[in-house]
Amino acid sequence: MLFKRYRPRFLDYHNQASGMYKSLFNFKQLWKQSISITLVVALLPLVALAIVDYKITKQATESELLLRTARLVSNARRTLTSYLDERKFALNFLVLDNTYDQLSEKSRLSELLDNLKGGFGEWSDLGVIDHHGIQQNYAGPYPLQGVDYSGQEWYKRLNYTDPDSYQDNISMRSNISDVFLGFRNMPHLVISVLHNNPIGLEWLHYILRASLDIDHLSAILSQLEVSGDGDAFLINHEGVIQTPTRHYGGVLEKFPLAIPTPSDRTQVIESRDHLGHQIIVGYAYITGTPFILMVIKQKQNLMKPWYDTGAQLLLFLGCSILTIVAVVIGISTYLVNSIFQADQKRLATLHQVEYANKMASIGRLSAGVAHEINNPLAIINEKAGLIKDLFTFRQEYAGDTRLIGLIDSIISSVDRCATITRQLLNFARNIQVSVQKVNLKQIVTDVLEFQTKEAGYRSLTITVDIADDIPEFVSDRGKLQQVFINLVNNAFAAMKDGGTLEIKSRMGTDGRTIVTTVSDNGCGIPQENIKRIFEPFFTTKSGSGGTGLGLSITYGLVKEIGGEIDISSTVDKGTTFSITLPLKFNAKQGDTDARTTG
Amino acid sequence: MRVLLVDDEEELVSTLAERLAMRGIEASWVSDYRSALDIVEHQVFDIALLDVRLPEMNGLELKRLLEERCPAMKFIFLTGHGSEEDFRACSAESGRDYYLIKPVQIEVLVAKLNEIFQQ
Numbered sequence: 001m002l003f004k005r006y007r008p009r010f011l012d013y014h015n016q017a018s019g020m021y022k023s024l025f026n027f028k029q030l031w032k033q034s035i036s037i038t039l040v041v042a043l044l045p046l047v048a049l050a051i052v053d054y055k056i057t058k059q060a061t062e063s064e065l066l067l068r069t070a071r072l073v074s075n076a077r078r079t080l081t082s083y084l085d086e087r088k089f090a091l092n093f094l095v096l097d098n099t100y101d102q103l104s105e106k107s108r109l110s111e112l113l114d115n116l117k118g119g120f121g122e123w124s125d126l127g128v129i130d131h132h133g134i135q136q137n138y139a140g141p142y143p144l145q146g147v148d149y150s151g152q153e154w155y156k157r158l159n160y161t162d163p164d165s166y167q168d169n170i171s172m173r174s175n176i177s178d179v180f181l182g183f184r185n186m187p188h189l190v191i192s193v194l195h196n197n198p199i200g201l202e203w204l205h206y207i208l209r210a211s212l213d214i215d216h217l218s219a220i221l222s223q224l225e226v227s228g229d230g231d232a233f234l235i236n237h238e239g240v241i242q243t244p245t246r247h248y249g250g251v252l253e254k255f256p257l258a259i260p261t262p263s264d265r266t267q268v269i270e271s272r273d274h275l276g277h278q279i280i281v282g283y284a285y286i287t288g289t290p291f292i293l294m295v296i297k298q299k300q301n302l303m304k305p306w307y308d309t310g311a312q313l314l315l316f317l318g319c320s321i322l323t324i325v326a327v328v329i330g331i332s333t334y335l336v337n338s339i340f341q342a343d344q345k346r347l348a349t350l351h352q353v354e355y356a357n358k359m360a361s362i363g364r365l366s367a368g369v370a371h372e373i374n375n376p377l378a379i380i381n382e383k384a385g386l387i388k389d390l391f392t393f394r395q396e397y398a399g400d401t402r403l404i405g406l407i408d409s410i411i412s413s414v415d416r417c418a419t420i421t422r423q424l425l426n427f428a429r430n431i432q433v434s435v436q437k438v439n440l441k442q443i444v445t446d447v448l449e450f451q452t453k454e455a456g457y458r459s460l461t462i463t464v465d466i467a468d469d470i471p472e473f474v475s476d477r478g479k480l481q482q483v484f485i486n487l488v489n490n491a492f493a494a495m496k497d498g499g500t501l502e503i504k505s506r507m508g509t510d511g512r513t514i515v516t517t518v519s520d521n522g523c524g525i526p527q528e529n530i531k532r533i534f535e536p537f538f539t540t541k542s543g544s545g546g547t548g549l550g551l552s553i554t555y556g557l558v559k560e561i562g563g564e565i566d567i568s569s570t571v572d573k574g575t576t577f578s579i580t581l582p583l584k585f586n587a588k589q590g591d592t593d594a595r596t597t598g
Numbered sequence: 599m600r601v602l603l604v605d606d607e608e609e610l611v612s613t614l615a616e617r618l619a620m621r622g623i624e625a626s627w628v629s630d631y632r633s634a635l636d637i638v639e640h641q642v643f644d645i646a647l648l649d650v651r652l653p654e655m656n657g658l659e660l661k662r663l664l665e666e667r668c669p670a671m672k673f674i675f676l677t678g679h680g681s682e683e684d685f686r687a688c689s690a691e692s693g694r695d696y697y698l699i700k701p702v703q704i705e706v707l708v709a710k711l712n713e714i715f716q717q
Contacts, residue, residue, distance in 0.1 A: 374678040374700050375607055381701035382613035389620050389704075418701050 008333050010340040021347060027340050034332040042324050050317050054310065061306045065280060065297070066268045068227075073266045073282035073295050076224055076232060080286055080293060083220060087120065087191055087212065088174050095195040095208045103128045103208065109139040122216040124188065129155070131205035140211070142184045149209075158194045158207060176289045179214055179234075179242040179251065187214050187251045189242075214251070218243045226295060228280075228302035235259070236290040247273075248296070257281075260292065270299070348556060355553050359482070370421035377417050384410040423449060435585055438477045440514065441466045444503055447484040451492070458497045466505040470514055474585040479557045486554040487518040487577050494522030494575060514581045521574040530567060561585070599715045600642065603627040604634045604660065605649040605676065614647075617704050623711060631655045631663075638667050645714055647707075650677045661695075672714045676700055 010027035094103075094112055102108050113126040125140020133150025149155045154175045177190040192209040221232045221243055234242035239255045241248065248256055256274040260267065266284045273279045278299040285292050388407040391397040423446070444464055448455075455462055484503075491501050505516040525533060534555040558565040562582045569575040601618060603625055605611040611627040618625040626641065628634045631652055646664055648657040661673050674696045696710060 371678045375610070378678075378701035379607060379609045379613070381703075382610050382617065385704050386613045386617050389617050393620050414701060422699070 008337050008340075010337060013340070021350060023347070024343050025339065027336055027343075030339070031332055031336040034336060035329055038328045038332060039325065042328060043321060046317070046320065046324070050313070054313075058306070058310075061303065065299075065302050066270075069280050069282040069295060069297060070266050070268045072224065072226065072232075073268070073284050073293060076221065076295065077266065077284040077286055077293050079220055080217070080234075080291070081288075083217070084176055084191070084286075084289060087210075088176070088193065090116065090120065091191055091193040091208050091210055092174065095193050100128075100195070100206055103206075104137050106137060106139070109137050113139040116210070122213045124211045124213055127209045129192075129207040129209055135209075136206075144183060147183065154190070154192060155207070158192060174288075176291075178236045178238075178240065178290045181252070182211075184211075188212060189214060189217075214243055224295070226297060228297040228299070230295060230297035232293070232295045234286075234291045235294055237292065242291060255294075260294075348552070351553065352556055366424040370424040373417070374421050377414055377421070381411065381414045381418075384414065435474060435476050437472045438475050438480060439472050440470055440480075440505055440516070443477065443481055444484060444505075447481055447488060450485070451488055454492060455501075458492075458495075458499075460492065460495060460498070461500040463500070463502045465503070466516075467507065469507055470505060471583070473514070473581075473583045475581065476561050476585075479561050480581075483554050483557050483579065484518070486550045486557075487579075490550060490554075490577075491518060491520035491522065491575070494524075495520050496522070508580060512583050514583065516579045516581070517576050518579070519574060519576040524571040524573055524575055525567070525569040526571055530569060533567060534565075599623055599644050599711065601625040601711060602634065602637065602641075602643040602646045604629075604631070604646065604652065604657075606630065606651075606653055607649075614704075614707075618708070618711075621704075621708055623708070631660045634660060635663060635667070638664060638671075643668065643671060645672045645674065645711060647674045647676060650675050672696075672717075674698060674710060674714070676702065 008031075010031065013023075013027060094116075098108070098112070103112075109126055109128065113123065116123045116126065125138065125142060125144070127135045127140070127144060128137040129149055130136045133148055133152075133155050135144055135147045135149065138145045138147075154177055158173070158175055173194045173196075175190075175192045177192075179187050179189045181187060182190075188211045190209060190211050192207050194205065194207050196205050217234070221234070224232045226232050229246075231246045231248060233245040233248070235255045236242055237259070239259045241251055241253050241255050244251055257271070260269070260281065260283045262285055263283075264285070264287075266282065268280065268282045271279055271281050273296070280297045280299050280302070282295040282297075283292055384407055388404065388411070391400065391404050391407065397403065441464075444466060448462060448464070451462075454460075488501065488503075495501070499521050502519045503516065504519070505514060507513075508515050534551050555565055558579055558581075562585060564580045566578045566580075567575065568578070601623055603611045603615055604627070606629050608627075608629045611629065615625040615627045626637060626643070628637055631654060634646075646661070648660055650657040652660060657675055661675075664671055664673075676698055678700050696714065698707060698710065
């Protein structure tokens with residue numbers, strides 16, 4: 001509804017004229033082209049820039065995430081390595097510092113365990129295993145004295161290694177086990193260190209073995225600040241979870257995701273977890289242990305701040321695009337409408353000029369004809385007058401009333417002709433004469449003189465009611481006359497035979513204007529046509545010789561003499577044109593297009 | 599009262615002269631400006647009735663020439679144009695001359711002549 005009201009007129013404008021009266025442009029197409037070209041030029045760089053920026057920022061954020069994860073994994077690996085190394089070296093020290101006999105003493109082993117616990121609280125027990133794999137001495141809470149470890153994989157690996165090659169290499173002489181439940185049925189891991197001292201000719205092999213609770217290991221990992229609802233834990237090379245996790249199962253359960261490919265360095269990859277969430281996986285194989293450090297972060301959580309910023313930017317982009325579109329449409333509409341109005345003005349001016357030229361030609365022709373007819377008329381008049389004089393002054397004809405009647409008839413016909421030529425001359429003179437003092441009543445009477453014949457034939461009633469207080473005022477008489485001629489013609493065309501035309505004139509309420517109404521009781525004008533009634537070429541008299549110019553020119557003329565014209569109409573009731581004229585003449589040339597184009 | 603009629607339409611002026619004569623007004627007529635200038639050398643006229651449009655010289659110019667010769671002479675113009683405004687538009691001395699529009703009614707003309715003659 002609102003759009004309909006403010007819909008620019010050029011969108012519905014169809015110019016069917018040709019030649020010089022054709023519009024210079026197809027305004028609808030011009031409008032569309034203007035909008036689309038401007039929009040493309042304005043929006044393409046903006047959108048392209050936004051997309052590029054979006055991608056670059058996203059990549060930067062993602063690589064920053066990967067980098068941070070890699071750093072975290074590296075640091076954690078270092079911490080874990082040094083934690084396990086410390087414990088390994090502590091056992092190695094005990095092996096080197098004590099003889100087999102000392103270690104075989106129950107009290108000594110208990111003392112050593114106490115000392116170890118004093119230094120690193122998380123040791124749970126300590127045992128000595130001889131070269132047959134039997135635990136010869138044990139200090140700790142579990143009944144593990146005499147347990148045979150010879151069948152266990154770690155024992156075999158330590159015991160059967162060539163003694164020469166690992167004499168001084170602690171990593172070759174030691175073993176860190178997976179986390180397992182064992183005899184005690186508690187998750188723990190075992191660190192074992194092999195001792196092989198030559199005693200005489202024989203090598204004495206024995207192993208110092210200690211268990212560690214995983215609590216401390218778990219604590220180290222849980223203290224890591226893993227952002228994005230992340231998880232840091234250990235799995236072994238077989239994919240069994242070694243320390244508690246938040247999302248991927250309990251200790252000694254199977255890790256639900258694929259085991260990452262072995263690598264010496266810290267690695268970070270993007271993947272999806274078993275629930276289908278996007279994750280960032282950082283991992284590192286911890287050398288000398290069966291452990292893989294895993295750091296898993298939920299990408300969605302990490303990217304959230306970026307998504308929030310992205311959403312804000314998107315909103316901003318959307319608003320910008322909307323604003324640009326609105327401004328482009330607004331400006332294009334305004335500019336095209338201006339061109340449209342200028343073009344309409346040009347057309348209106350062309351019509352005015354053509355009309356003025358036509359009227360001037362008619363004026364010259366009328367004047368010439370009237371003048372040339374006047375002379376023979378004068379002769380006829382005088383001759384007839386002379387005959388009448390002869391009849392009047394000479395007694396012998398005085399009695400012939402029939403002859404005198406004939407002469408009188410000639411003289412009255414000459415009078416009628418003279419009236420006609422006088423009107424023609426008046427008409428011609430008014431076309432050319434410009435501003436002067438005019439008498440409204442006289443003008444209306446002059447105009448109606450031309451129309452009385454037609455009114456008589458069609459039994460039209462014409463009433464003229466012009467208030468006596470209307471003074472003579474300065475205006476363009478010719479134009480005023482044309483205005484009334486056009487309006488009266490228009491009313492005649494609208495009325496059926498027997499209709500009534502009323503011309504009424506009153507002083508305006510402000511005392512500075514004269515308001516004249518020309519009303520008919522004809523067919524009326526439908527509401528939808530009223531808006532367009534003053535447009536050039538708009539006609540409802542199609543097929544009956546209407547050019548659609550009459551009211552347009554009338555409108556232009558009223559504007560030119562500084563007046564206003566309004567119309568009110570009801571279908572089948574009639575139409576009233578109301579003309580407001582200023583008492584003080586104020587020519588407004590150039591304003592003629594105000595309605596016809598706006 | 600002696601009246602001089604000047605108009606190139608001889609039929610018109612001759613008839614008009616005859617009709618004036620019937621009403622006791624002594625009227626002479628000529629159809630061009632030379633004859634007009636000639637005739638005033640020999641005769642005296644109180645009033646001249648001039649057509650505005652004459653061949654070779656218009657009524658206003660002829661009026662000036664006649665005035666030089668007969669300063670007492672009064673003038674009435676006959677015009678085929680429609681109105682007083684037209685006449686004034688071509689007359690520099692608007693307002694002081696009389697005019698009548700063709701075709702003229704004899705009663706109106708006689709009344710005008712009498713009115714001017716009385717002055």
